[in-house]
Amino acid sequence: NAGVTQTPKFRILKIGQSMTLQCAQDMNHNYMYWYRQDPGMGLKLIYYSVGAGITDKGEVPNGYNVSRSTTEDFPLRLELAAPSQTSVYFCASSYWDISNENTEAFFGQGTRLTVV
Amino acid sequence: EDKVVQSPLSLVVHEGDTVTLNCSYEVTNFRSLLWYKQEKKAPTFLFMLTSSGIEKKSGRLSSILDKKELFSILNITATQTGDSAVYLCAAFDSWGKLQFGAGTQVVVTP
Numbered sequence: 001n002a003g004v005t006q007t008p009k010f011r012i013l014k015i016g017q018s019m020t021l022q023c024a025q026d027m028n029h030n031y032m033y034w035y036r037q038d039p040g041m042g043l044k045l046i047y048y049s050v051g052a053g054i055t056d057k058g059e060v061p062n063g064y065n066v067s068r069s070t071t072e073d074f075p076l077r078l079e080l081a082a083p084s085q086t087s088v089y090f091c092a093s094s095y096w097d098i099s100n101e102n103t104e105a106f107f108g109q110g111t112r113l114t115v116v
Numbered sequence: 117e118d119k120v121v122q123s124p125l126s127l128v129v130h131e132g133d134t135v136t137l138n139c140s141y142e143v144t145n146f147r148s149l150l151w152y153k154q155e156k157k158a159p160t161f162l163f164m165l166t167s168s169g170i171e172k173k174s175g176r177l178s179s180i181l182d183k184k185e186l187f188s189i190l191n192i193t194a195t196q197t198g199d200s201a202v203y204l205c206a207a208f209d210s211w212g213k214l215q216f217g218a219g220t221q222v223v224v225t226p
Contacts, residue, residue, distance in 0.1 A: 030212065042204055042217055042218040058213070059215070094208070101147075101166045103150070104164060107159055108158065110158055
């Protein structure tokens with residue numbers, strides 16, 4: 001049972017380059033999220049998705065794009081990388097169990113991105 | 117705009133002390149409050165609370181939610197050095213958005 005899988009684990013980008021961070025979950029969760037975490041800070045929500053084909057902006061969406069063509073995958077695209085995007089990125093997925101009002105978010109292992 | 121605010125941002129305690137961490141929220145269509153522990157890697161789940169006034173416990177950790185006053189507390193009793201971590205709370209709303217606070221850095225000294 002893989003859970004949430006993020007790739008790559010590490011990446012160095014030059015200013016102005018683009019890249020896609022991959023995220024896949026095998027738990028059939030409706031909800032998926034992308035967060036960034038700067039040193040000594042909490043998790044800031046970049047984008048989230050409530051199902052295939054539906055995405056919405058979080059707290060810090062500028063400079064990023066997402067798509068959700070399947071339930072399993074939620075890639076995050078960085079266009080024109082900037083030093084301010086140097087951070088650790090976490091993907092997560094969750095669910096809402098209406099029968100017992102239960103939820104939990106599961107995280108990938110993170111991607112450490114440096115823009116130089 | 118939704119907000120999740122944690123306090124304090126950091127604290128240092130001695131082994132054996134009790135720690136109380138606070139999380140207040142202003143979230144439209146609030147559904148539940150989650151607590152996580154993070155030790156230099158991905159956060160790990162501690163508790164999920166939806167009902168006001170019902171305490172959840174796991175060993176030396178416990179948490180309670182007050183939906184009237186819009187806050188939650190995480191208590192750690194008889195702290196150990198292994199409790200040193202960042203503790204994160206997050207508000208989950210009925211649209212599926214999960215928003216985190218800035219976290220509380222806890223350092224437990226021997």
